[in-house]
Amino acid sequence: MDKKVKVTIRMPKNPKPKEWLAKDRSLQYIADYKPFNMVDGEGIRCSLYVSGCLFSCPGCYNKAAQNFHYGTPYTQELEDQIIADLSQSYVQGLTLLGGEPFLNTQVCLKLVKRIRKEFGNTKDIWSWTGYLWDELLLESVDKLELLNYLDILVDGRFMLDKKDLTLQFRGSSNQRIIDVPKSLEQDRVVIWDKLIR
Numbered sequence: 001m002d003k004k005v006k007v008t009i010r011m012p013k014n015p016k017p018k019e020w021l022a023k024d025r026s027l028q029y030i031a032d033y034k035p036f037n038m039v040d041g042e043g044i045r046c047s048l049y050v051s052g053c054l055f056s057c058p059g060c061y062n063k064a065a066q067n068f069h070y071g072t073p074y075t076q077e078l079e080d081q082i083i084a085d086l087s088q089s090y091v092q093g094l095t096l097l098g099g100e101p102f103l104n105t106q107v108c109l110k111l112v113k114r115i116r117k118e119f120g121n122t123k124d125i126w127s128w129t130g131y132l133w134d135e136l137l138l139e140s141v142d143k144l145e146l147l148n149y150l151d152i153l154v155d156g157r158f159m160l161d162k163k164d165l166t167l168q169f170r171g172s173s174n175q176r177i178i179d180v181p182k183s184l185e186q187d188r189v190v191i192w193d194k195l196i197r
């Protein structure tokens with residue numbers, strides 16, 4: 001006799017618009033800072049990994065950083081170091097990862113505003129997020145403000161069944177590399193024009 005086995009497939013969480021707010025969640029902790037790397041976007045970059053994410057994607061590449069208590073507090077000293085590192089002519093820009101940058105907007109907004117003030121648009125800003133582009137457009141003011149400072153957004157949850165390690169800068173094929181200024185201007189998702197795969 002066949003016995004039916006119940007298989008539960010875990011999926012990332014799907015928040016309602018404005019359900020998760022940085023002001024309620026973020027402790028303004030940093031999981032890691034990696035200056036002068038070549039893996040978190042185009043060119044040589046400085047990467048800030050913020051702590052805390054609620055999407056709970058099975059297979060998350062940085063599970064420890066899902067915890068809002070993980071790591072150390074963001075400090076003025078770290079910010080000054082990031083600015084000094086970015087001032088090197090060979091550094092193309094900053095990358096925000098996590099954790100979830102859009103649930104740590106206090107830290108991310110402070111940093112990106114200073115970058116635009118000191119470097120204008122000579123340094124680009126990339127961010128990863130578990131949110132989809134369309135979800136972010138329905139989100140809180142702080143998230144929309146952060147989006148407006150970005151050049152590139154890599155959007156969407158990590159989906160284990162769509163995992164593909166051959167993709168540029170993404171872990172799963174549902175994720176997209178989005179040109180933010182063009183997408184905002186044209187009111188539609190415009191994919192990065194240097195996408196190869």
Ligand code: SF4
Binds near residue numbers: 098
């Ligand atoms: S969105 Fe990113 S950091 Fe958050 S759980 Fe998913 S893979 Fe991990």
